[in-house]
Amino acid sequence: MPEIFQRASPLADIAIQGRFGADHGAPGVTLSVRHPALIVTVIARKGKAKTLAEALKNWRGATVQWAGAEQYFVLDRPFDEVRKKLDGLASCSDQSHGRVIIRIEGPKVRQVLCKGTPVDLHESEFEIGKSVLTQMAHVGVHLTRVERDAFELSVFRGFSESFWEWLTEQAEEFGYQVI
Amino acid sequence: MTGFRLDRGGLIDRTAPLDFIFDGKAFTGFAGDTLASALIANDVHLMGRSFKYHRPRGVISAGSSEPNALVELREGARKEANTRATMIELYDGLVARSQNRWPSLGFDIGALNSLASAMFVAGFYYKTFMWPKSFWEKIYEPIIRKAAGLGTASKEADPDKYEKAYAHCDFLVVGSGPTGLMAALTAARSGARVILADESAALGGSLLNENEEIGGMSGYAWAMAGIAELSAMPNVIVMPRTTIFGWYDGNIFGAVERVNDHVLEPSPYEPRQRYWRIMAKRAVMATGAEERPIVFGGNDVPGVMTAGALRTYANRYAAAAGKSVVVFTNNNSGYHTARDMKTHGVHVEVIIDSRKESAADSSGIPVIRGGAIVNVRGGKRVSGVELADHRMVPCDAVAMSGGWSPIVNLMCHRGAKPKWDERIASFVPPDVGGGFVAAGSAAGRMLLSECLADGARAGTLKGKTPSIPKCRDEAFAVTPLWWVKESTGKAFVDYQNDSTAKDLPLAAQEGYRDIELAKRYTTAGMATDQGKLGNVNAIAILAEATGRSMDQVGTTTFRPYYTPVSFGALAGPFVGRHFQPVRKTPLHDWADELGAVFVETGLWMRSSWFPQEGEDWLSSASREVLATRQRVGLCDVSTLGKIDVQGKDAAEFLNRLYCNTFSTLDVGKARYGLMLREDGIVFDDGTTSRLAPDHFLMTTTTANAARVMSHMEFCHQAHWPELDVQYVSVTEQWAQMAIAGPKARATLQKIVDKVTLDDTGFPYLVAKEISILGGMTARLFRISFSGEHAYELAVPADYGNLVARAIMQAGEEFGIAPYGIEALSIMRIEKGHVAGGELNGTTTAADLGLGKMMSSKKDYIGRMMAAREGLTDKNRQCVVGIRPFDVADKIRSGSHILKKDDAPSMAADQGYVSSVAWSPMLNMWLGLALLSNGRERHGEVVKIFDGVRNIHMFGVICDPMHYDRENKKLHA
Amino acid sequence: MLVKCPHCGTRPVEEFTFNGDASVQRPASNDPKSMDQWFDYVYLRDNPKGRFDEYAHHSSGCRAWLVVTRDTQSHEIFNVVTARDYAKKRVAP
Amino acid sequence: MKYSVFSLLKNTLSGHKKWPAAWRDPQPKQDYDVIIIGGGGHGLATAYYLAKVHGISNVAVLEKSWLGSGNVGRNTTIIRSNYMLPGNNPFYEWSMKLWEGLEQDFNFNAMVSQRGVLNLCHTDPQRDAFARRGNAMRIDGVDAELLDRERVREMYPFLDFNNARFPIKGGILQRRGGTVRHDAVAWGYARGADSRGVDIIQNCEVTGIKTVKGKVMGVQTSRGFIGCKKLGLAAAGNSSEVAAMAGLKLPIESHVLQAFVSEGLKPYIDGVVTFGAGHFYVSQSDKGGLVFGGDIDGYNSYARRGNLPMVEHVIEAGVAMIPGLARVRVLRSWGGIMDMSMDGSPIIDRTPIDGLYLNAGWCYGGFKATPASGWCFAHTIAKGAPHKLNAAYRLDRFRRGCMIDEKGQGASPNLH
Ligand SMILES: Cc1cc2nc3c(=O)[nH]c(=O)nc-3n(C[C@H](O)[C@H](O)[C@H](O)COP(=O)(O)OP(=O)(O)OC[C@H]3O[C@@H](n4cnc5c(N)ncnc54)[C@H](O)[C@@H]3O)c2cc1C
Ligand SMILES: NC(=O)c1ccc[n+]([C@@H]2O[C@H](COP(=O)([O-])OP(=O)(O)OC[C@H]3O[C@@H](n4cnc5c(N)ncnc54)[C@H](O)[C@@H]3O)[C@@H](O)[C@H]2O)c1
Ligand SMILES: Cc1cc2nc3c(=O)[nH]c(=O)nc-3n(C[C@H](O)[C@H](O)[C@H](O)COP(=O)(O)O)c2cc1C
Numbered sequence A: 001m002p003e004i005f006q007r008a009s010p011l012a013d014i015a016i017q018g019r020f021g022a023d024h025g026a027p028g029v030t031l032s033v034r035h036p037a038l039i040v041t042v043i044a045r046k047g048k049a050k051t052l053a054e055a056l057k058n059w060r061g062a063t064v065q066w067a068g069a070e071q072y073f074v075l076d077r078p079f080d081e082v083r084k085k086l087d088g089l090a091s092c093s094d095q096s097h098g099r100v101i102i103r104i105e106g107p108k109v110r111q112v113l114c115k116g117t118p119v120d121l122h123e124s125e126f127e128i129g130k131s132v133l134t135q136m137a138h139v140g141v142h143l144t145r146v147e148r149d150a151f152e153l154s155v156f157r158g159f160s161e162s163f164w165e166w167l168t169e170q171a172e173e174f175g176y177q178v179i
Numbered sequence B: 001m002t003g004f005r006l007d008r009g010g011l012i013d014r015t016a017p018l019d020f021i022f023d024g025k026a027f028t029g030f031a032g033d034t035l036a037s038a039l040i041a042n043d044v045h046l047m048g049r050s051f052k053y054h055r056p057r058g059v060i061s062a063g064s065s066e067p068n069a070l071v072e073l074r075e076g077a078r079k080e081a082n083t084r085a086t087m088i089e090l091y092d093g094l095v096a097r098s099q100n101r102w103p104s105l106g107f108d109i110g111a112l113n114s115l116a117s118a119m120f121v122a123g124f125y126y127k128t129f130m131w132p133k134s135f136w137e138k139i140y141e142p143i144i145r146k147a148a149g150l151g152t153a154s155k156e157a158d159p160d161k162y163e164k165a166y167a168h169c170d171f172l173v174v175g176s177g178p179t180g181l182m183a184a185l186t187a188a189r190s191g192a193r194v195i196l197a198d199e200s201a202a203l204g205g206s207l208l209n210e211n212e213e214i215g216g217m218s219g220y221a222w223a224m225a226g227i228a229e230l231s232a233m234p235n236v237i238v239m240p241r242t243t244i245f246g247w248y249d250g251n252i253f254g255a256v257e258r259v260n261d262h263v264l265e266p267s268p269y270e271p272r273q274r275y276w277r278i279m280a281k282r283a284v285m286a287t288g289a290e291e292r293p294i295v296f297g298g299n300d301v302p303g304v305m306t307a308g309a310l311r312t313y314a315n316r317y318a319a320a321a322g323k324s325v326v327v328f329t330n331n332n333s334g335y336h337t338a339r340d341m342k343t344h345g346v347h348v349e350v351i352i353d354s355r356k357e358s359a360a361d362s363s364g365i366p367v368i369r370g371g372a373i374v375n376v377r378g379g380k381r382v383s384g385v386e387l388a389d390h391r392m393v394p395c396d397a398v399a400m401s402g403g404w405s406p407i408v409n410l411m412c413h414r415g416a417k418p419k420w421d422e423r424i425a426s427f428v429p430p431d432v433g434g435g436f437v438a439a440g441s442a443a444g445r446m447l448l449s450e451c452l453a454d455g456a457r458a459g460t461l462k463g464k465t466p467s468i469p470k471c472r473d474e475a476f477a478v479t480p481l482w483w484v485k486e487s488t489g490k491a492f493v494d495y496q497n498d499s500t501a502k503d504l505p506l507a508a509q510e511g512y513r514d515i516e517l518a519k520r521y522t523t524a525g526m527a528t529d530q531g532k533l534g535n536v537n538a539i540a541i542l543a544e545a546t547g548r549s550m551d552q553v554g555t556t557t558f559r560p561y562y563t564p565v566s567f568g569a570l571a572g573p574f575v576g577r578h579f580q581p582v583r584k585t586p587l588h589d590w591a592d593e594l595g596a597v598f599v600e601t602g603l604w605m606r607s608s609w610f611p612q613e614g615e616d617w618l619s620s621a622s623r624e625v626l627a628t629r630q631r632v633g634l635c636d637v638s639t640l641g642k643i644d645v646q647g648k649d650a651a652e653f654l655n656r657l658y659c660n661t662f663s664t665l666d667v668g669k670a671r672y673g674l675m676l677r678e679d680g681i682v683f684d685d686g687t688t689s690r691l692a693p694d695h696f697l698m699t700t701t702t703a704n705a706a707r708v709m710s711h712m713e714f715c716h717q718a719h720w721p722e723l724d725v726q727y728v729s730v731t732e733q734w735a736q737m738a739i740a741g742p743k744a745r746a747t748l749q750k751i752v753d754k755v756t757l758d759d760t761g762f763p764y765l766v767a768k769e770i771s772i773l774g775g776m777t778a779r780l781f782r783i784s785f786s787g788e789h790a791y792e793l794a795v796p797a798d799y800g801n802l803v804a805r806a807i808m809q810a811g812e813e814f815g816i817a818p819y820g821i822e823a824l825s826i827m828r829i830e831k832g833h834v835a836g837g838e839l840n841g842t843t844t845a846a847d848l849g850l851g852k853m854m855s856s857k858k859d860y861i862g863r864m865m866a867a868r869e870g871l872t873d874k875n876r877q878c879v880v881g882i883r884p885f886d887v888a889d890k891i892r893s894g895s896h897i898l899k900k901d902d903a904p905s906m907a908a909d910q911g912y913v914s915s916v917a918w919s920p921m922l923n924m925w926l927g928l929a930l931l932s933n934g935r936e937r938h939g940e941v942v943k944i945f946d947g948v949r950n951i952h953m954f955g956v957i958c959d960p961m962h963y964d965r966e967n968k969k970l971h972a
Numbered sequence C: 001m002l003v004k005c006p007h008c009g010t011r012p013v014e015e016f017t018f019n020g021d022a023s024v025q026r027p028a029s030n031d032p033k034s035m036d037q038w039f040d041y042v043y044l045r046d047n048p049k050g051r052f053d054e055y056a057h058h059s060s061g062c063r064a065w066l067v068v069t070r071d072t073q074s075h076e077i078f079n080v081v082t083a084r085d086y087a088k089k090r091v092a093p
Numbered sequence D: 001m002k003y004s005v006f007s008l009l010k011n012t013l014s015g016h017k018k019w020p021a022a023w024r025d026p027q028p029k030q031d032y033d034v035i036i037i038g039g040g041g042h043g044l045a046t047a048y049y050l051a052k053v054h055g056i057s058n059v060a061v062l063e064k065s066w067l068g069s070g071n072v073g074r075n076t077t078i079i080r081s082n083y084m085l086p087g088n089n090p091f092y093e094w095s096m097k098l099w100e101g102l103e104q105d106f107n108f109n110a111m112v113s114q115r116g117v118l119n120l121c122h123t124d125p126q127r128d129a130f131a132r133r134g135n136a137m138r139i140d141g142v143d144a145e146l147l148d149r150e151r152v153r154e155m156y157p158f159l160d161f162n163n164a165r166f167p168i169k170g171g172i173l174q175r176r177g178g179t180v181r182h183d184a185v186a187w188g189y190a191r192g193a194d195s196r197g198v199d200i201i202q203n204c205e206v207t208g209i210k211t212v213k214g215k216v217m218g219v220q221t222s223r224g225f226i227g228c229k230k231l232g233l234a235a236a237g238n239s240s241e242v243a244a245m246a247g248l249k250l251p252i253e254s255h256v257l258q259a260f261v262s263e264g265l266k267p268y269i270d271g272v273v274t275f276g277a278g279h280f281y282v283s284q285s286d287k288g289g290l291v292f293g294g295d296i297d298g299y300n301s302y303a304r305r306g307n308l309p310m311v312e313h314v315i316e317a318g319v320a321m322i323p324g325l326a327r328v329r330v331l332r333s334w335g336g337i338m339d340m341s342m343d344g345s346p347i348i349d350r351t352p353i354d355g356l357y358l359n360a361g362w363c364y365g366g367f368k369a370t371p372a373s374g375w376c377f378a379h380t381i382a383k384g385a386p387h388k389l390n391a392a393y394r395l396d397r398f399r400r401g402c403m404i405d406e407k408g409q410g411a412s413p414n415l416h
């Protein structure tokens, strides 16, 4: 369903494309904003956690991320579809506008992220597809490893600008690019 | 040897000369030098002045324990006081100044203190300066404060950046000497994730300073090979210039990496320092041992240093501390220095060994056995020593060795105390469990072979301990000599703080017998080096004075920081504007376009007022109020907490959280709710709407949003896990705006699809999902904080600015104005609605005039405690309105209230003004107040006491609802 | 201090907010005669030097309330369960 | 021997060999009229005033470790009387008055330094709250000044006035507030009490309290049983543990508060300044170290040490307040155990057990209270009833709902 209203990203004027920071050849990391995103918080109703987990498995076209006990983010599907599909299993709340997802990837991605999160991101401890809730730079972050050297960071919209400033400053020493 | 730079050897790069300035004079050193080694090579020994007596001081050590050679490094905003010359890597353009002297290092007036030093004993301050009483703050203390302290710190903002980071490993190795290297190699070869950290710029520990032999090569070559191997392994992180400063719960180590302290200025993209929190599954303390001084007369004259330091300057930095050296030792390592110096071609006058016998090899250098130095000659540089038998020995440097103390600090940071080991006459680390073990010299092993074996053992995380390379050992033998009692000169225990050997027995004599009391009375061990060198001597002297053993006296408490850590590193990037993150509402851009002034509200930036040309905040806010009350206004209220509450038991959950009832709320309706804390005091309020039978949208105050969420989580999970309820914060999903005023309905009607906003289609307290602007889903609530006919409209956040602009356009014909939280606040005070000033954590529902909301039909948080006598007393302060008696007067928030004729006193205090506003509707200042038994006192004239502004007036108590008491406008 | 959250794994103490003695249970009765129990519940605290059950909120993580069993002197942590499980297991007063 | 310039000169001439011990090291007697548990500031002050004001000198102070090893020896030394509520204000002001004459009174220079305490505010509501507080002080004759931004800038131009996340809007200043050399307070009171006959017994840990039919008989200690007619608990952070020996459960939690000192510097900051947008307060010791602290770590603890998160939290706030601090180095940090009460205010009262008196709940503000606390506790013990200055500090106030909650945080000790 095409949206009739243009969604404005809170980072529209901030995440400007280009090459920044130190220049050691190829950029250490590459940053991009996933906007507009579709994000639904899904929380199991009492006694339905198992059935919900089943229902969320192998959902074509949706990305399901763990987001707390018996709680998930369902990405890429519109709110109404998610709610209908999970009716009776879960309470759903639309967060598509409430959170901002930043993708960060590149050879130095772990070196950048370890300046914020206390979570051990070493491959042996943090497989692809894993999500955690943590805090970086005084901001709550939902962090997912999407590829070996690529992570998605989801933060509350209101903090996104501040968080972006911090994140890019941490990346400066390696050189970064915004796409 | 030309000058004091040795012709050969050392780890300096003679092809890279570096220019630097010390105390205004230009010098040259080499890459690989420290400031201390470069100065020594330039025959500069006088580097600082001591704390109390301003005695001339030179370098004592070659490492981070240095108490004397502290300088002000760099200039201007980068100036850094008390920097150890022994740890400053030389760089081109370095500028340093000596400190704690005036007018100059060579001639320091403060040294006059020495003349009165007979009086300046321990505890001196506590016994005098008491008369006349007023002299303390005015005269004595300023003089003392000026004389005290060391360097001068900059008051300008630091231009450099700092970073924080976390690291994880299976095995942390602290120290990269033979022990640490062996441990790291062993663990890394078995595949473990290893971090090897050393505070020094170069890895290798003592192998850089000594002439050892390991595995058929020089110790240095062996170390370099090991470091190269480790650096190439993907499972190893090698961290030079990284000091582990503390050991914390959970085997977390605090560390500071000095990323750019060895350059003139860091690159703009790099930090000066980086603070690490290292989470180690296991760790080894391979921090080595510290050589102790001996306490004898003049042991502080520049040119006296530890034997190991003298050796290190020669071996590692190719700098000779003197041309003619005397060694004073109570153990074998003094001989080591003597031999090395001889090898370097430096004349060693004599070895004075306090032991009657020893088997150490003196390589033909004369030895005086059973001897002792009683005084050192020379002021700013050693010129000779005086022995116990009155012999005089001329020399220009003294190497002293009082034995070795394992560096146990880190292991004692969590409360364990080190134990005395008679064998090596040292305190050795306590056993703190398997997560953190000591190895090598840090564990009291003084032989190289033992160190290597110990390192290998510590690094064996699984499997068999590997065999170690062959090496040469030299026997370690010490017979304690702590203090030369026959000393004729001042003998220092704590160099920097000028505590002498005599201070400790005096402290004991006066009752300060415990080592901790003695420390505090004499200040021994409290200087920037924290007694790393002399504390053991102090303990020994106190032990003797009080007839106790070393064990009985024990050490003082070891605390972080192993070496002092800059504030900058621990603060990281969270300073200045970045101290806390900024939170912006989805209407920020819209408000900004209209010239809003933003104000910090918690982390949020809220639009506070929207000034037009020439307006100050008050005229702007007043105009905004008038526009709203007369026409229509639009206000950003997105910061209110919004919590989606769903599930079969959602209504029951709310019933238990709020003191009033929510299960009876119809779908599509909103209700004002009041939450108490369990102690019966009001916690928060807000409007909560029922969107479906099992779906509520709760709103909270901006200030309490996070706390309410935690409270709900707690109540649900800890008290009532049986409830089928789910909740999540949706604060950020919605842009929310209040549209208020007589023309609010007309304005909104223009953008609302289908629904007719009349009193039947959309009556007061309706809450519904609607469509606006031809297809955007939104939520509309007919609620009011201003007292006007008003709505709150919520739209998905990305559309916030767009919708706000559309409303402004729609309202243009009615004269719409944006209003900020100043106007909002004025209107709520006019209406007597309570907010932060009244919801202050000490008021009850009844105090706020909301007592009737407390249901008696159900259990809810706070019900029982609210019934206590103290919370129901009729004389409690409750909310009233207050106005000036003379309407020209301005009431100020925070004023106190007295009965009309009472004089000010705490006993007469009746309450205080909690909120004030200039009311453009009533044309006067008015406010809300908390007043004892206030509800009975409407109409009373009271005295308003504003002592801090020295403004006093009379006021009249009235109903809190100052404006439109019949609520006509709300329902208009 | 490292706390092993049953949902998130091992996390450092900065992600948690502590809330004291978990041994007290909210009384079930609103009878004025139960006032002593209420007073005890709201105001009196077990405050031992040693082993202690305390509430901890994983406020910067999954937001679960936990009950941590910890030594208040050594800070050693023995056990962590969710407050939900703790509440379920608690014997009725 | 009286301490004075003359005694100092005299002793200098005799090579300092003749200074007597500042206090005796007596063996415990079999019993005492009054035993005080806790050789901290409050316990020692209580003993001092019992002897001095009430003539009761058959008193022992039992200290489990060395004298002053508790919070009196590890606090950030700030004294002030800028309290707001009627239960608090006169008490703390009396304490301030006692500080003002203390050194002459007990003949020991504790370096009471009234250099001013300035609390910064960063928002309008904070300023209003300061006005309320300041007026509560002024109404009772206590000094308080409300400063605007420019006045603050004149006093401390090096605070962050340019780039602050939370701009400084002003502050409240109590000029009579300041600092005191903490250890010397314990030493001065100990010496004063000892010279009036009080036995100060170090390394004597109380391990049990003996009561018979609801009346106190004495205490078990690491040095044997010692009998007494009255027993006063002044064990600060250990109050719950000691009270439990008599079967009492208290409205108190023990928490760790960290403090810090920087390397010695030439005079940097004249008075005491507290940050209003985070947890940080600082003053400079006469030795030159910046002494500073912040908030408690937040979890119950009896370990006198904290962890890194609070270290960072405090130091971030420090640099946010004074940007120049970034290049200053922190030398040492330590912790003390705070007896955090349920309303943030102390308890000085009788207990349900006959002869047992309680002095506890000082949170992190008990140092400034030392003289008045000792004064009032001595009175309460001597007379068997509270003095009017501690009349509000009753143990039953929670049950009655008469909390004295300056911060409005309610029954959450770690928020006070
Ligand atoms: C880091 C820190 C900073 C602070 N900053 C300030 C400040 O700036 N201003 C301020 O006003 N207050 C401050 N305080 C609070 C203040 O220090 C305390 O409230 C006050 O010192 C407590 O009273 P006290 O001196 O009697 O306690 P303590 O000195 O702790 O005395 C209690 C004594 O009881 C002893 N004891 C305990 N159990 C037993 C037993 N079983 N047997 C025998 N003896 C026992 C202890 O060993 C201890 O010596 C601070 C506290 C800390 C820790
Ligand atoms: N001559 C003697 O009598 C004598 C006495 C003692 C030791 N030794 C010799 O000294 C050697 C000791 O070897 P070792 O490996 O145990 O110690 P080491 O002294 O060689 O190495 C210790 C390393 O730890 C580092 N370090 C200390 N504290 C640190 C901290 N907090 N953070 C980061 N780094 C820190 C130091 O910079 C140093 O590089 C052996 O060869 C031994 O024989 C000789
Ligand atoms: C006001 C004050 C100033 C202090 N100044 C210093 C100092 O200059 N040097 C030092 O090493 N410690 C200083 N300390 C800390 C003490 O050494 C010690 O750490 C503290 O009193 C706690 O005792 P503990 O560490 O033995 O447990 C100071 C402490 C206080 C309370």
Ligand SMILES: [Zn+2]
Pocket (backbone or CB within 6 Å): C005, C006, C007, C008, C009, C058, C061, C062, C063, C064
């Ligand atoms: Zn968790």
